[in-house]
Each structure stands twice: as C-alpha cells, then as structure tokens.
Amino acid sequence: MYMRPILFFIVLWLGWVPFTLAQPGVSPVKPAGSGESYSIEAARLWPGGDFSLTGNGITIYQWEAFDGSGSHPDTADAQLAGRVDTANTLDGFSSHATEMARIMIGQTGDSTQGVAYNARIRSYSLTDYAQNLNTALLSGMELSNHSFGFNAGWVGTFWYGLEEIDSTEDYNFGRYAYWDSLMDALCYQYPYFVSVQSAGNSRGLLVSGAHQLYRSVNGSTSSYQVVNSSAVRQTNGGADGFDCMPSGCLGKNRLIVGAVQPLAQGWQDTSGVLIQARSSFGPVDDGRIKPDLVAGGAQTSQASAAVSGLLALLKEHYQNLNGRQPLSSTLRGTLIHTAEEAGTARGPDYKHGWGLVNGLAAARQLSNADHLHPTYEDTLRDGDTAVYYFYADTNELKASLCWTDPPGTPVPFAHDPAVLDNSKQMLVNDLDLRLEQLSNNQVYQPYVLDKARPAQGAFQGDNAVDNVEQIDRDMAKKGWHKLTITHKGKLEGGKQVYSLLISGARAALYYDGAKWTPHAPNAHTEHMDVYISENSVVSLSGGLKANQFTIGRGAKVTLN
Numbered sequence: 001m002y003m004r005p006i007l008f009f010i011v012l013w014l015g016w017v018p019f020t021l022a023q024p025g026v027s028p029v030k031p032a033g034s035g036e037s038y039s040i041e042a043a044r045l046w047p048g049g050d051f052s053l054t055g056n057g058i059t060i061y062q063w064e065a066f067d068g069s070g071s072h073p074d075t076a077d078a079q080l081a082g083r084v085d086t087a088n089t090l091d092g093f094s095s096h097a098t099e100m101a102r103i104m105i106g107q108t109g110d111s112t113q114g115v116a117y118n119a120r121i122r123s124y125s126l127t128d129y130a131q132n133l134n135t136a137l138l139s140g141m142e143l144s145n146h147s148f149g150f151n152a153g154w155v156g157t158f159w160y161g162l163e164e165i166d167s168t169e170d171y172n173f174g175r176y177a178y179w180d181s182l183m184d185a186l187c188y189q190y191p192y193f194v195s196v197q198s199a200g201n202s203r204g205l206l207v208s209g210a211h212q213l214y215r216s217v218n219g220s221t222s223s224y225q226v227v228n229s230s231a232v233r234q235t236n237g238g239a240d241g242f243d244c245m246p247s248g249c250l251g252k253n254r255l256i257v258g259a260v261q262p263l264a265q266g267w268q269d270t271s272g273v274l275i276q277a278r279s280s281f282g283p284v285d286d287g288r289i290k291p292d293l294v295a296g297g298a299q300t301s302q303a304s305a306a307v308s309g310l311l312a313l314l315k316e317h318y319q320n321l322n323g324r325q326p327l328s329s330t331l332r333g334t335l336i337h338t339a340e341e342a343g344t345a346r347g348p349d350y351k352h353g354w355g356l357v358n359g360l361a362a363a364r365q366l367s368n369a370d371h372l373h374p375t376y377e378d379t380l381r382d383g384d385t386a387v388y389y390f391y392a393d394t395n396e397l398k399a400s401l402c403w404t405d406p407p408g409t410p411v412p413f414a415h416d417p418a419v420l421d422n423s424k425q426m427l428v429n430d431l432d433l434r435l436e437q438l439s440n441n442q443v444y445q446p447y448v449l450d451k452a453r454p455a456q457g458a459f460q461g462d463n464a465v466d467n468v469e470q471i472d473r474d475m476a477k478k479g480w481h482k483l484t485i486t487h488k489g490k491l492e493g494g495k496q497v498y499s500l501l502i503s504g505a506r507a508a509l510y511y512d513g514a515k516w517t518p519h520a521p522n523a524h525t526e527h528m529d530v531y532i533s534e535n536s537v538v539s540l541s542g543g544l545k546a547n548q549f550t551i552g553r554g555a556k557v558t559l560n
C-alpha cells in the first residue's frame with residue numbers, strides 16, 4: 001500500500017527508476033554551451049560581443065535530484081573551477097546536475113563555455129524541498145534553476161493517472177496544484193526572485209499493453225496500491241500533443257521553458273525553430289499560456305539551464321545600469337517581450353509560449369540606448385488607472401505588461417471527473433492593458449488564446465487568465481498613443497506591482513489641459529516627447545528640454 005505520489009520522478013536515458021525524485025531527461029554530456037548559448041544569442045553578451053557580461057557576482061541556485069550516478073557538481077570539476085557550493089547533499093546529486101551546471105556556468109576558455117561562465121552555483125538536492133526553498137530565500141536567493149519534472153501520464157511502463165478520475169487521460173496534465181501554488185506564493189513574497197523550471201519531456205509517450213498504475217484502496221484519497229493493467233490509455237498529449245504539461249510546471253510567476261532544436265546561428269526565421277520531439281505543450285486547464293518560452297536544448301532541462309544562465313547575465317547588466325536589482329516581473333517580462341516569433345502565426349501559442357528567447361534583444365531592451373525601448377516598474381492601486389503616453393517612431397509598436405500574481409487556489413483533489421481539465425481561473429489580480437491610437441481613437445487589446453482550440457493562433461481580446469499581457473501592432477505611420485492599465489474586481493492586498501515594457505516608441509509627457517502625465521518637462525527630459533492637448537493653456541519654464549513638441553489645435557503655450 002502506498003501514499004499517492006505527488007512529487008517528482010527521474011527518467012534515465014535508457015530506462016526509469018520508480019519512486020525517485022525528478023525527471024531531468026538526461027542526455028549524453030556534450031560541451032557546455034555549444035548549442036544552448038548560441039540558440040538564445042547569449043554569446044553576443046560576452047566580452048568581445050555587444051556587451052561584456054559574464055555573470056560575475058551572480059549566484060544561481062540549482063535544485064536537482066539524485067539519479068543513481070553518485071556524481072555531483074563539486075568544486076573539483078574542471079569546468080566549474082571551484083564555483084559550486086553544495087548546500088544540501090542528503091540524497092546526493094547526479095551527473096545530470098553536473099551537466100546543467102556546466103551549461104549555466106561552465107568555464108572552458110573557448111566558445112563552448114557556459115552561458116554565465118563567471119557566475120557561481122549553490123546546489124541543493126530535493127530532500128526537504130519546500131523547507132530548503134524558504135531557507136534559501138531567507139539567505140538571499142534571487143535566481144534558481146529547476147531542471148527536473150513531475151510524475152504525470154506515462155513514465156516508463158507506469159501510468160500516473162487515476163482511473164477514479166479518468167481511465168484514459170491523466171488529470172495531472174494542466175492541473176495547477178500544490179507545488180505550483182507554493183512556488184507562486186514564494187515568488188509573490190519575494191518579488192525579486194526569478195525561478196526557472198523545465199517544461200518537461202512528456203509529449204507523445206505511450207505504452208500499449210501491460211503496465212502498472214496506482215489504484216485507490218477502498219475509495220481512499222490518500223492510500224493507493226500498485227496494480228497491473230492492460231487497459232488502453234491516451235498518449236501523453238493525445239492526438240494533437242496539447243495539454244501534457246504536468247502539475248508542478250504550471251506556476252504563474254515562474255519562467256517555464258520548453259525546448260527547440262539548437263540553432264547554431266541563432267534565430268533567422270520561424271522555419272528554423274523546430275520544437276523538440278518530447279517538449280511538453282500547454283495549455284494549463286484554465287487556459288493560461290505555458291510554456292512561457294522556448295530555448296535551444298536536447299531536452300527541456302538543457303533549455304531551462306541555458307535560460308537560467310542568461311538571466312544571470314541580464315541581472316548583472318541591470319545592476320550595472322541601475323545600481324539595484326530588477327523585479328522578477330521585469331526580467332520575466334523582458335524575455336517575453338523580446339522573444340523571437342516561433343510559431344506559424346504571429347503572437348504566442350501553446351507550443352512555444354511567447355517565442356524563442358533572444359538574450360541580445362533582452363539586453364538591448366534593458367539598455368534603452370536609442371530611447372525607443374522604455375521599461376517601467378510601478379504599482380497599480382485598487383480602483384486606480386495607470387496612464388502612459390508614447391510617440392511611436394518605428395514600424396512596429398509593442399507593449400508588454402507582466403506582474404507577479406498572488407498564488408491561486410488549486411481545485412481540491414477528489415475522486416471526481418470534475419478534477420480533470422477544470423477551468424477554474426487561477427489568476428488573482430487581473431490587470432488589463434489597452435492601447436489607444438490618439439489620431440483616430442482606435443483601441444487595441446492584448447493577445448489571447450482559446451484553450452478549446454489550442455492549435456489556433458492568437459487573436460485580440462480581453463485576457464483574463466495570464467499575468468502577462470502583450471499588444472503588438474504594425475505601424476502605418478508614426479504617431480501618438482495612450483496606454484492604460486486597469487484591473488477587474490478588487491486587487492488582493494490593495495495593490496499590484498507590475499513591469500511595463502515598450503518597444504518602438506519614446507516615452508512622452510502629456511498635458512491634458514489640467515495636469516501633466518507623468519510630470520512636466522524639465523532639464524532632464526531631453527529624450528522624451530511632449531504633447532499638449534487641444535485648446536490647452538499652459539505655461540512652461542525656460543530652459544526645459546524635450547525631444548520634440550506636439551501642440552494641439554487651439555492650444556496656447558507661454559514661456560516664463
């Protein structure tokens with residue numbers, strides 16, 4: 001008799017180990033960063049490229065499972081050069097942990113080096129996982145990598161669904177559950193903490209014939225026995241491959257990363273972005289977009305490790321620019337905002353999320369050297385509306401809103417078919433992004449997806465499920481735009497911190513006849529545009545600076 005398993009599993013390259021912790025999806029070790037760094041344009045951030053970032057001063061916290069190999073990423077590893085601290089070794093580490101560490105921080109002195117080759121790693125095994133997460137956060141953890149998966153569907157010759165809920169489909173796929181809520185709560189409590197999770201390699205797995213599964217003992221929801229069966233079950237992801245991301249990989253506030261085949265030259269066009277055969281697809285049961293992004297890697301473990309290394313570079317870059325840490329929502333939002341198109345239709349999809357990670361574009365967004373890529377960190381209070389004005393000066397205008405949402409409340413577990421694909425909304429604070437073109441008052445809404453038609457492309461609508469909203473439109477001509485952020489219902493906690501990213505437009509100062517938004521022009525706003533609305537009367541101080549002035553018909557402006 002067994003307690004129902006809710007933790008992790010491990011799949012070895014040639015088989016499986018039952019009742020263990022984590023599924024990294026181990027692949028043969030190859031030189032760290034050989035494909036991963038170039039796929040996400042990370043190498044362009046190194047010295048000799050567009051920037052001089054190495055991850056210096058940044059620590060990545062690594063959470064890994066034991067796979068029976070007995071090895072671990074210790075300080076004796078030549079590529080890791082004494083830059084790994086093993087914080088918890090109660091159940092050992094793995095050769096997979098070593099490979100992930102090499103991708104993140106390996107240092108070989110040539111083009112195969114890890115993404116953030118001067119960063120450090122603090123490595124944990126999965127014993128006392130929740131307790132050690134709290135301990136690490138209290139000690140200052142701000143970036144973590146989780147290249148492991150969770151039991152769901154077919155794993156070897158074991159089926160992890162429950163016949164009491166559905167006899168063919170595993171309810172764990174797409175279900176926001178305990179670990180998702182816990183991780184969202186930790187991210188919400190620590191708003192500078194960025195957590196990267198692999199999406200899993202479940203898609204397309206199937207066993208025909210004899211297999212094992214758990215069956216409830218006398219209707220219990222806590223005690224189960226292992227039984228043999230030859231019943232027909234569904235392929236992980238079904239016929240179309242969607243809805244095969246397991247519980248534990250579905251947190252709102254984390255970056256969940258899928259895998260595409262490595263791109264030696266980086267992104268060239270959408271035809272070169274080829275999803276890996278086992279990389280798991282969304283949607284989440286409530287319709288949310290997962291994975292968030294894709295990156296190059298043999299499996300999602302390698303892809304997520306590369307993104308973790310890239311985030312170390314971007315944290316270093318942000319600190320160099322601003323002298324402080326970025327919000328998690330800023331880093332997550334930046335990678336989503338600058339991702340390259342990876343699907344067959346414009347916008348996000350349930351296979352690739354928001355697209356292929358592009359580290360170079362992300363670093364340039366944070367730099368805003370051309371003043372056409374402003375980034376804001378701000379707070380929306382209950383009942384308020386945030387307003388921004390922009391002068392679009394390029395052929396494309398994109399705005400992305402990202403926030404760290406309070407944890408959702410999972411659907412209670414029961415032996416009930418209603419648990420399967422339950423559409424209960426897990427978004428707590430529902431912010432709304434809208435863009436208005438001032439020349440004709442046309443309003444644009446963000447991207448949304450339809451979980452009932454998961455292969456369909458994104459369309460404009462009211463996104464009520466994701467804590468990322470994005471508006472992306474081609475520009476027929478340059479012009480003024482108004483962007484508003486509002487919210488539905490009551491905001492939990494009375495407020496919501498958010499990050500807003502813009503590309504293709506300069507930040508602007510707007511006078512509506514009564515007040516300035518966000519403030520009056522001054523000697524330090526030379527890179528901003530100024531708009532004075534029609535029939536306004538305004539007095540400006542001499543010596544002010546601005547990129548350009550637009551004065552509405554009938555307005556009167558005096559200088560003093």
